[in-house]
Amino acid sequence: MNSSSELWDLRVDKVIADLKKGIRADGRKVDDMRKVVITEDVSKNANGEARVKLGETEVVAGVKMILGEPYPDSPDQGSISVGAELLPFADPEFETGPPREAAIELSRVVDRGIRESGAVDFKSLSIVEGEQCWIGFVDIYPLNNDGNLFDACGIAALKALQGAQLPKVEDGKAVKGEYAGKIKLNAQPVLNTFAKIGSVVVADPTISEEKAMNARFSVAVTEADHITAFQKGLSGSFSVSEIDSAIDIALKNSKQIRKLL
Numbered sequence: 001m002n003s004s005s006e007l008w009d010l011r012v013d014k015v016i017a018d019l020k021k022g023i024r025a026d027g028r029k030v031d032d033m034r035k036v037v038i039t040e041d042v043s044k045n046a047n048g049e050a051r052v053k054l055g056e057t058e059v060v061a062g063v064k065m066i067l068g069e070p071y072p073d074s075p076d077q078g079s080i081s082v083g084a085e086l087l088p089f090a091d092p093e094f095e096t097g098p099p100r101e102a103a104i105e106l107s108r109v110v111d112r113g114i115r116e117s118g119a120v121d122f123k124s125l126s127i128v129e130g131e132q133c134w135i136g137f138v139d140i141y142p143l144n145n146d147g148n149l150f151d152a153c154g155i156a157a158l159k160a161l162q163g164a165q166l167p168k169v170e171d172g173k174a175v176k177g178e179y180a181g182k183i184k185l186n187a188q189p190v191l192n193t194f195a196k197i198g199s200v201v202v203a204d205p206t207i208s209e210e211k212a213m214n215a216r217f218s219v220a221v222t223e224a225d226h227i228t229a230f231q232k233g234l235s236g237s238f239s240v241s242e243i244d245s246a247i248d249i250a251l252k253n254s255k256q257i258r259k260l261l
């Protein structure tokens with residue numbers, strides 16, 4: 001066992017011992033999120049962008065809109081896809097190379113929360129039915145991982161989409177530096193993630209709490225209190241009452257996040 005593993009073992013032991021006493025290392029209650037700070041205008045090259053700090057976890061998201069052909073089964077709609085890249089400068093445990101399971105799961109959970117909410121009006125991204133539409137790529141890059149990348153990336157993706165502008169189109173081509181307006185959003189889905197550590201469920205886990213957790217649960221909810229996505233991770237389980245409680249907390253915490261959007 002190397003010194004890094006030994007250090008994490010000590011941190012995990014302390015997290016578990018403290019939670020048995022009802023204590024979290026940073027003094028939060030089990031249902032509290034860390035402070036959220038959102039910064040815009042972090043890139044001149046993206047059509048929309050946002051930088052989000054969730055405690056010490058920090059991510060940046062950018063939206064790039066390109067012209068393309070619609071899918072055959074939705075000829076009157078454009079599309080949006082989310083991708084996340086986990087690089088070593090954000091966390092030494094991340095590796096360079098093709099996306100691994102953690103990056104794929106992160107991308108899909110954030111994507112699903114936005115897509116299934118109906119937040120993006122895909123028909124508004126159509127230019128010529130069956131021929132041309134806008135295709136949006138939401139690229140997310142963690143800058144520092146101190147736990148709960150799911151929620152930080154979810155907030156960053158949503159904020160970047162809120163400010164994303166559609167370039168003006170003339171003769172089938174995008175006009176550089178000119179814009180026709182912003183992407184129309186119909187909802188504000190906010191992702192909320194919980195960790196189960198022993199018999200205690202905590203909101204917005206730090207990286208030490210993630211190392212100690214035996215199960216993870218993420219839920220995306222809208223301002224209309226609609227649930228748009230679920231994701232359960234790891235081998236542990238949640239009881240029905242724990243899931244119900246997590247959803248109630250998600251609805252409460254999401255309202256606070258939306259005040260910042």
